[in-house]
Amino acid sequence: MTLISAGKSLMSAIIEKLYSKIQGKEYSYGQLFEVINERNKQMEYSNILAASQEKGMVNRDDLNLDIQFERSNIDIYKIVRKGDYVIHLRSFQGGFAFSNMTGVCSPAYTILRPSTLLEYGYLSYYFKSYRFIKSLIIVTYGIRDGRSISVEEWLNLKISIPSKEHQLHILKVLRSFDLKIENEEAYASCLSNQKQYLLRQMFI
């Protein structure tokens, strides 16, 4: 097991632990989120976002995927704003995606805008956790590709939300771990490049 995969496993365990111990006021998701259906009619945004299971909402250009679509159709795309959460086509497998940027996304997505009860990004880690994905089973229907999440039913589910101070504390802990893993990944990538370079030099 590499340091990075061990770090990721530890991160998952910490997320499980932190979010399972929360003692706060109970809210339904419907009280915490508003479903937004804002379309890009004025062609205000041209950067198209895609939901990746690993990194949340990212620029589609960064995905290295050749997706065929009519660019003139982006007026019907939905606007995702910074801080929004997105229910995407694979949410039943990878949880909900958090957006760190503003842009447009496929009309097949559901956009959730958090209320002021939530700190920026507070649920971004929880929505990717095994605990949360498991909880989606009761509001998921269909088989394989046809699977989708009943947003209406999900909005009725309950969750405990701690004070904003506690939310910030949890975020601080998780972000520091996240940063550590990112640094290790960057370091591993540098070492790999260096190895390739040295191997090339050996055979010149």
Place this chain on the structure above:
DNA sequence: GCAAAAGGGTGTTAGCTAGC
């Protein structure tokens, strides 16, 4: 070792329904 099949990830779009 290699080709084919299967599976996974991300998305578009056609068709249906409801509201105006």
Place this chain on the structure above:
DNA sequence: GCTAGCTAACACCCTTTTGC
């Protein structure tokens, strides 16, 4: 009749697995 919203079906590409 038009438009918007929703959903199932399907497209496309890449990676992994399987069988020979």
